[in-house]
Amino acid sequence: MRRGERGGWAALALALALGAVDASAAGFLVQAHTEAQAYEVRSFRGTDPTAPVLLPRRRIAQYLGLDGFELLPGQDLTFESNLRVYADFGLQRGEAALLDGVRTEDADLLHAFLSYRKGRFQARVGRQTFADATDVVAFDGAAVKYALANGVGAELYGGLWVKGASFLGSGLTQPDGIRESPTPATSPVLDDAEPLAGARVSWSNALGSGVSGAVGYRRAWVAGKTDFERAQVEVRYGRGLGVGAFAGAEVDLYRLGLSQLRAEARYDAEAWAISGEVRRSSPVLSADSVWYYFASAPRDEANVRADFFHTAELRSYARLTAQKLSTVINRDPSAGLLLAELDPRTFPSEWSAGGSLGARLERPRWHAALDATGLFGAQGRSVWVDATAGLGDRRRSRLTADARLSLAYLRDSLNAQLRGLFAGAQGWATYAVAPQVRASLVGEVNVNPLTRFEAKVFALIDLEARL
């Protein structure tokens, strides 16, 4: 049985199981969101550059959410779930079988957990996510949390990491750098179950100082070998408006290095806010990936952003950014690298700088926004301008209409074909068929020097019902 078919039967079984829950519970929320896309993507297959092969995309994705609250009378016992079913009618099964990470149809259970809370104790069982300042993981298992009166809390969690090859699993939070499924050319155990365990101790507003923070640890194994081992620490300060600060870091304990770092200071006033941020980031790679052991450097970035609240309806912002890429060359003579003999001054620039400006006006019956972003340096030159405008309030108007115009002037550092003016226009309309059902139709037209002309159509249906 193919994986997608297994997913469909499992989804049906889950729906039947949920349907068996006693409907006398306090309440249920059912949500459905359906999105259809139809367009073609230019490919670079074949041998004739003047006759590109166009790949059809005919996708439909549906999200089905079922939440139940107070499942036992008087008890804070809830169930939350989100199932995605997906099909790409433009992709043949035979072709999909050749592409790791692509499926013609699939079902992913993004989360489904029972949550129980009583006093200071909280527990979750099922497919869930755990997030800290530097990463998010999804796992099938259990998590418990206990909070003391003075704001100190402790969490323990463990289970199986949700991977692309897991049952009804999405690979989004799976460590990167390896395929989702085994192939003859790679390790035969990439889809092995991956147990993970973690703990976190946190404190909130310690001694009334406004300082909160957490220290965490997470480790995962594949076939008994370590795949991931990291520790996180985060500290933040805030006492309402005024000065706020945050610092978070992740240490890779497997290779003993700082893998992620982010520090931010901000000042929030009623009419404006300003923040400064420095950040170091590295890809989160599986220890099974050979890339994890290559000479590479994290990306460093600094941003300053100011927000201005001119009126309740008009806001604007300005942002400055500087980025630095670092070059790591193995200069050990035994490495045999000719690069080591080059003068680093001949290397391309490591720096980029740029900024953004934008404003948004939100009136009761219409809204408009303008954003402009530029980045110049190591990555080439790019200027993006984006203008949007719309009529109606999506939450309250029966009919809303929006339009968007995007312009990009590009001179990419790596790909010589990404040069010139790229323009796109988009329009979409949303109509409330019923109070809890909204349907949208979106059209898009693009003109650029590479693909010349493109047109796309999207259709969306939103449904939300409370029982």
Add this chain to the structure above:
Amino acid sequence: MIGLAFALLCAAGPGADRSPAVYPEQSVPLLFDHAQHLTGGADCLTCHEAAKSSARAEDRNLPRHPECEQCHDIAAAADGKPTDPRSDCQACHPGFDQTVRTAPPAVLFPAPNLRFNHQVHVQRKVDCAVCHASVPATSLAGRTELPKMATCLRCHDGRSASADCATCHPAEPGGRLRLTFASGILRPAAGNPLGLDHGPRYELTHGPRAAQDRATCLACHRQSECEECHDGTRKPLSVHPNDFITAHPAAIRGNLTGCESCHRLQSFCAACHERAGIGMDADPTLLARNLMVHRDPDSWTGTSHVDGNHHGIAASRDLRQCISCHREESCLRCHAGDQLTTRLSTVNPHPGGFRRECRSLVSRNDRPCLRCHTGTALSGWGCR
């Protein structure tokens, strides 16, 4: 840019007014001067006695004629007698002519969309001025004299009083806050005391805030809202500009970290690239036209002559860009082997000093090592 930012700062306004989702718009067609009354000897309870025992936000706690008549002789004024203080209808109801209308224009004072208990606050000795500080200097009080969230959080800090959002904001079944009211949508606005203002392009900038305090986000948002955007299947139209499929390589060079919050490089990116004929490791039936997105292919992978346009430099600077198109096999073609000192056969891609840590790494997970090297070679180098 800096000058423009300064100009914007100078043009910054007073910030947002009270949210209509919390305090609906009022209409109070009255003449009244709080400052005058307080100077004249009245205190808050003279007129707002009901607030002491009020347990619901829906309670109006506003004075009616009986409270006013403690000082204003309304009956005498109605008989045409002179009173001090003035007590005729127009003294408080401007323009009201009882010979024309039977009642003055109605006071519209909708209940706030909050959970609030005056009685508890009074019992805890919270003075009226703590929450209504501007009233003594105000003539007619309105929405702006009602407390902002920043005022509440002075005490509701999680220690002196609960900091849970649902302590004050109405919640839906399940505990999340109710967001939609007839008077507006509840959303963090400019000047939000938690710094959570959902300003322009918040869909692109919320990440750092969400990472710092996810629990606060989950007070309003379901986890499914995060997943529907962050799991890379939907196409959130406000996130990517038009024509992003064509132009995205230029965009990601400046912001690859943001891409990974929704797309796994080896799943979403590499697979699509292989289907489109970009990348070296696709099935032979999908083989690319070899368009060579890299400039000057000879120096890009050169082994006899190299310059600054070499893939080794690009890879060391941002490995993510390699991983989004290539599979590991791309690298293993040249970088795998046991003769690491022979230039023409293999080139060592590890960082300097790697051999010092190889023993520790091999002992914990030797599987990636064995993809390129034999066990004999690992032993020979002292790695096992």
